[in-house]
Amino acid sequence: MSTATPSQPHTKWAAAALIGVVASVLLAVVVLAFLWPSKTSQTHNLPVGIAGPEASVTALKNAVGASGTFDFVSAGDRADAVRQIESRETYGAIVLGAGTTPPEVLTAPAGSAAAAQILTGVAAQLQAQVSQQVAAAGGNPAAVKVAVTPVVPLSSSDPSGAGLASASFPLAIGGMIGGIVISLLVVGAMRRLLAVAGFAVAAGLVIAFIMQTWFQYLQGDFLTNALAMGLTMLATSGFIIGCTSLLGRAGIAIGSVLTMFIGNPLSAAATPWQFLAEPWGAIGQFLVPGASGTLIRTLSYFPNADSSQQWWTLGGWAALGIVLTLVGHFRSRPGMHVPESTIEHPTEVRHAAV
Template identity: 30%
Template sequence: MTLLSAEPLSFGTHYRRLLIGVVVLGALTQFLLGTFYLGVGHSPEPRNLPIGIVGPPAQVEPVAAQLESAGKFDVTTYSSPEALTAAIKARDAAGGLEITSGGVVAVVAGAGGTLPAATLKTVAAEANQRNNSPQTIPRDVVPLAQSDINGASLGYILQVISLGGSIASLGLGRLMPRVRQSLRRGLGHVAALIAYALVSAAIVLAFSSIYGVGSGADTGELFWTYALISLAITGSISGLVTLFGPVGSLTGGFYFLIGATISGASIPWTFLPHFWALLGQWLPTGGGAQLIRNSLYFPAASNTTALLCLGLYAGIGTLLVLVWNIMGNRDSRTSAIDVDALYPVTGEHHHHHDTSTEAESQP
């Protein structure tokens, strides 16, 4: 019996359709990604950016009203420069303006993002120009570290964790030993996810410290921050891989291509369209960006939302992995590689047996 046809396959309608499909899919993907990236990052403008203002009430009120009129700023009046500084360090305000006898001073937090800082500097400069006041020097109350002068490290770290997590999740989900799904296998899978998160955190901490990123922050807090982000990403991807197979790992690509862009790492949520800002806040990349930034530069800020976001992704993802395995091997799903065939672990005698038949007979 001939298993392979000696006659070469001809290029027919089927292959032309396949070729056209690949071209169309590639072009559509390029169009959608291009539209997305330019839509969110081409010309970002503030949307209800929370800022503070301090100064003589007679001067503060008209300036605050003017700033709020266009919907770009959400202005809060503070009683003193110290109160404004405290609000910025707690991330209740992205920055602010201080009205003095010598002109309007921009009070910024460089570590909170270049866009809010640049916007406030522009507002102060325009106000001084209108009032014929001398230009003032901005006051940066939370500056970026010299080792991370452009603030891009946060985004790079998120991309590394996202890409590594998608690869690890696919491997853990599809290369598990060919055994019946059980509580033991589920616990082993969850333990592997936790172990990977700890190793991932150590690696991120190691290469970031080489370049001085986080040198002034609490090392222990940073380690657990990276570990939680990694577990949230790998756990959520693993849960989907468990349910849908390798296609679930595409979630990692979504985190990498879309999630990192709308995470707030480079473009703050107050500069994104509302839909993308809302989605970005509730992705593990968004929660991760907020937690990393706070750990690095804003220890007084609240982490409640970020911890809730990351905890849900990590908890639900690992719970899916555990419950799926407890339910039993209902569809005889097995690993991509027959690990048992490579390394027999059952029985004391090395006799031949048909593993595929056994797998098919499992309930």
């Protein structure tokens, strides 16, 4: 006698159609999350130093200030403009010479290849103006050259900066993978924290080895770069683990969405964050991908720059993950109680005392 297994009931037609529509909406959200920042990005509010005679500076500001491309920062002289670039206060500078001295454009390709390209275009415009002035004065235009000086160039192993910019996405994915795997496979809050600490240390050393020793995308001190990578991993994976401990498996989705679909598009890894629509560019710098990208670039090429905001941001996200993990752990613990069977009846206690 054969036993027939009951067939699973089919999904209703209306529900099937609705699920398909919801899936397409989710896809649209994902596409918009990655494409919207680049679509709305504009070349504006770029901090650029400017130095030179007051009349020349005022004339240049009036000529190019209306476009909104630059946010000029006054510099006392060329040395001051260089200091601003090296401390990441500006993305470059325009130094206007006195008298017949031609202007000079200072760039920082290591800070942003896009900003350096824009400033190189400004140098071409200045060259055309200077050539016209020299020709009108009866001189030789070919003898006057507007110099473009890269104050902070990229390394020869990553001349376009593509390697450094493309590291943002793998770092975000890596932190998510660590958080998800530990959340699913490790049971116990303290054990999860131990696992994520080990993951962060190992991942930081491995990624720094690949990006600095092997590919030579990173510069500077190896251990400091490894610490930055490890803290990035800890901030992302720790937050996902904390959300999971507090909310269950729904926390994995929340942590992943915040990292991949909000933090990563707003990280401005390939362009200055000032180019993103306000205030999203500034907000992105306080999320893990944005803070991590800025910190890694600063450690490699701008040792004189202040990176405290990035360190505190990553440390804050890591601490938040730890706190959420502990809160979820203690909230889920059952309250202590004494079983009724172990409680002696007051009358029995009295007789026993007698």
